[in-house]
Amino acid sequence: MADGAALTEPRLVRWLLTGAALAFLGVFLFVPLALVFAKALADGFGAYVEAIREPVALAAVRLTLTAAAIAVPVNLLFGLAAAWSIAKFRFPGKNLLITLIDLPFSVSPVISGMIYVLLFGAHGIFGPWLQAHDVKIIFAVPGIVLATIFVTSPMVARELIPLMQSQGNDEEEAALTLGASGLQTFFRVSLPKIRWGLLYGVVLCNARAMGEFGAVSVVSGHIRGATNTMPLHVEILYNEYQFSAAFAVASLLALLALVTLAIKSVIEWRTAR
Amino acid sequence: MRNMRFLPAMMIGALLWTGSVHAAGIKLLNVSYDPTRELYQDVNGAFAKSWKARTGQDVAIQQSHGGSGKQARSVIDGLEADVVTLALAYDVDAIANSGLIAKNWQTRLANNSTPYTSTIVFLVRKGNPKKIKDWDDLARPGVAVITPNPKTSGGARWNYLAAWGYALHKFGNDPNKAKDFVAKIYKNVPVLDTGARGATVTFVERGIGDVLIAWENEALLAVKGEMGAKGDFQIVAPSISILAEPPVTVVDKVAAKHKTTQVATAYLQFLYTPEGQEIAARHYYRPRNEQVAAKYAAQLPKLQLFTIDQVFGGWAKAQQTHFADGGVFDQIYGAGR
Numbered sequence: 349m350a351d352g353a354a355l356t357e358p359r360l361v362r363w364l365l366t367g368a369a370l371a372f373l374g375v376f377l378f379v380p381l382a383l384v385f386a387k388a389l390a391d392g393f394g395a396y397v398e399a400i401r402e403p404v405a406l407a408a409v410r411l412t413l414t415a416a417a418i419a420v421p422v423n424l425l426f427g428l429a430a431a432w433s434i435a436k437f438r439f440p441g442k443n444l445l446i447t448l449i450d451l452p453f454s455v456s457p458v459i460s461g462m463i464y465v466l467l468f469g470a471h472g473i474f475g476p477w478l479q480a481h482d483v484k485i486i487f488a489v490p491g492i493v494l495a496t497i498f499v500t501s502p503m504v505a506r507e508l509i510p511l512m513q514s515q516g517n518d519e520e521e522a523a524l525t526l527g528a529s530g531l532q533t534f535f536r537v538s539l540p541k542i543r544w545g546l547l548y549g550v551v552l553c554n555a556r557a558m559g560e561f562g563a564v565s566v567v568s569g570h571i572r573g574a575t576n577t578m579p580l581h582v583e584i585l586y587n588e589y590q591f592s593a594a595f596a597v598a599s600l601l602a603l604l605a606l607v608t609l610a611i612k613s614v615i616e617w618r619t620a621r
Numbered sequence: 622m623r624n625m626r627f628l629p630a631m632m633i634g635a636l637l638w639t640g641s642v643h644a645a646g647i648k649l650l651n652v653s654y655d656p657t658r659e660l661y662q663d664v665n666g667a668f669a670k671s672w673k674a675r676t677g678q679d680v681a682i683q684q685s686h687g688g689s690g691k692q693a694r695s696v697i698d699g700l701e702a703d704v705v706t707l708a709l710a711y712d713v714d715a716i717a718n719s720g721l722i723a724k725n726w727q728t729r730l731a732n733n734s735t736p737y738t739s740t741i742v743f744l745v746r747k748g749n750p751k752k753i754k755d756w757d758d759l760a761r762p763g764v765a766v767i768t769p770n771p772k773t774s775g776g777a778r779w780n781y782l783a784a785w786g787y788a789l790h791k792f793g794n795d796p797n798k799a800k801d802f803v804a805k806i807y808k809n810v811p812v813l814d815t816g817a818r819g820a821t822v823t824f825v826e827r828g829i830g831d832v833l834i835a836w837e838n839e840a841l842l843a844v845k846g847e848m849g850a851k852g853d854f855q856i857v858a859p860s861i862s863i864l865a866e867p868p869v870t871v872v873d874k875v876a877a878k879h880k881t882t883q884v885a886t887a888y889l890q891f892l893y894t895p896e897g898q899e900i901a902a903r904h905y906y907r908p909r910n911e912q913v914a915a916k917y918a919a920q921l922p923k924l925q926l927f928t929i930d931q932v933f934g935g936w937a938k939a940q941q942t943h944f945a946d947g948g949v950f951d952q953i954y955g956a957g958r
Contacts, residue, residue, distance in 0.1 A: 465698050468699075469698035469699050470697065470698050470699030470719075471697070471698065471699075471719075472698075475699060479699070482878075484699075484701070486698065486699050486700075487695065487698075487699060487700040487701070569685055569695055569700040570685045570686065570687055571650060571683050571684070571685045571700075572683060572684050572685070573683060574683055584686070586822070587655075587658075587818045587819070587822060588658055588659075
């Protein structure tokens, strides 16, 4: 331990600090996580599989995956465009744009859901037109997708802006001087430079998209087998006293979080190299 | 990142995937309140069978549950319910006021469009350690009472009105004394959940509170161990309670748009058939049908019940006086904090 000598704290203090941090993690992270899986398997593995294979549960899984499969690519494109314009160009209102990008993080998800009800609800601004044309947004899949996109929209942009700002434009300029076209520069120079940051943003965006509860709950209408996402389905099962089924679906979500963490660690490790 | 090119294909694929979920046949959406989940699961299966036998058509009924007031709000905001089966007439009136349901809806089916009734009882922990016998005990200091928020929950409004009716009876119809009495009860409430089911979970699962003011059917569900903790609770019936009438009706505009008026009406009429009444009684609702009621008399004993019309002059008036912004509930709950 080369830097050990530089530390002035006595060994006991270091142990106490480390111990406190681990105990905290244990109580607030590992124990609840273990409990989720324990509760999920409380009625045996057969019941666990049964709970997940329920048509209503499968529909919830499918809806969650659908919402994420649309929200993540949309936000990937949006985040890339936003970060690109902020990092590479100067224009008036740039700071305002950065603030606006953060807006979905700072407002409560309930408000995020409510704005869509105000916009697309039967008595909302577009409500009468939508009803006249038989287009369903609120209390249907499009509303859920929109709400998910809204709450996860800052994820990729937030990840890319500082990265692209710190990298500067030197390499792109060199590529252009050497005769590369704009698209070539983008795919061969810019994208490889930011790929890990981009992937990191996508992973976080995906995790949030699948886990979102508040905004989606407002616009969902809670129709079983049609507009319930996994988090909403977990709540419903819990309220129906189907605890092991609730935790079975919850464990799927928890698994997703673990996979996300693993991917995130791999990305961090690759970036650090 | 070459795979970015596949993004549009992925998105289209995802949309097609959701599209394929919806199967053919008639679909009904029943927007209901919290504690009816188990009831309508059974009703839906039985009705689908009887409809198939009668007409040869397949009908699939989708469910949505939540606090009654919140559910009504969603229907007004565009949740396309073919039928609503809510906790109280006022919430259906709210939908009717938005123009989706005919104003005379309550006269369209028998018994004020209420195929089953329930009442409000107390659920206490095993052995009744706080010796709770009647409404008076809920106003005692040191008793923690669990009841949901009357602003969002229909059940909670019945709870509140039941307490109020008892107080009026006790204090010779003196509204000031009744108000003090009900205020004392709400001073004992540590959490106001948004729906009846949330309150039951707070009491049963989270172990908070000494007494839960509950729908009789919720209380019986807990006592029979259908919440996984058999024998941990017992029911105490107060000396007087309210006859809770949860109404059902077709949402005219939506049903007309979906062309489901006929099947939606048949669905609600099915609740009045002996089979429907039997299912209701099995789920601890009080059936209107005398024969079915007699059969289940042991678990649904006769209680002294008053109706909202007798004591409060109907829902519109009760809502205005007690639950509107700045109404009596706001006064006592705000003051109690």
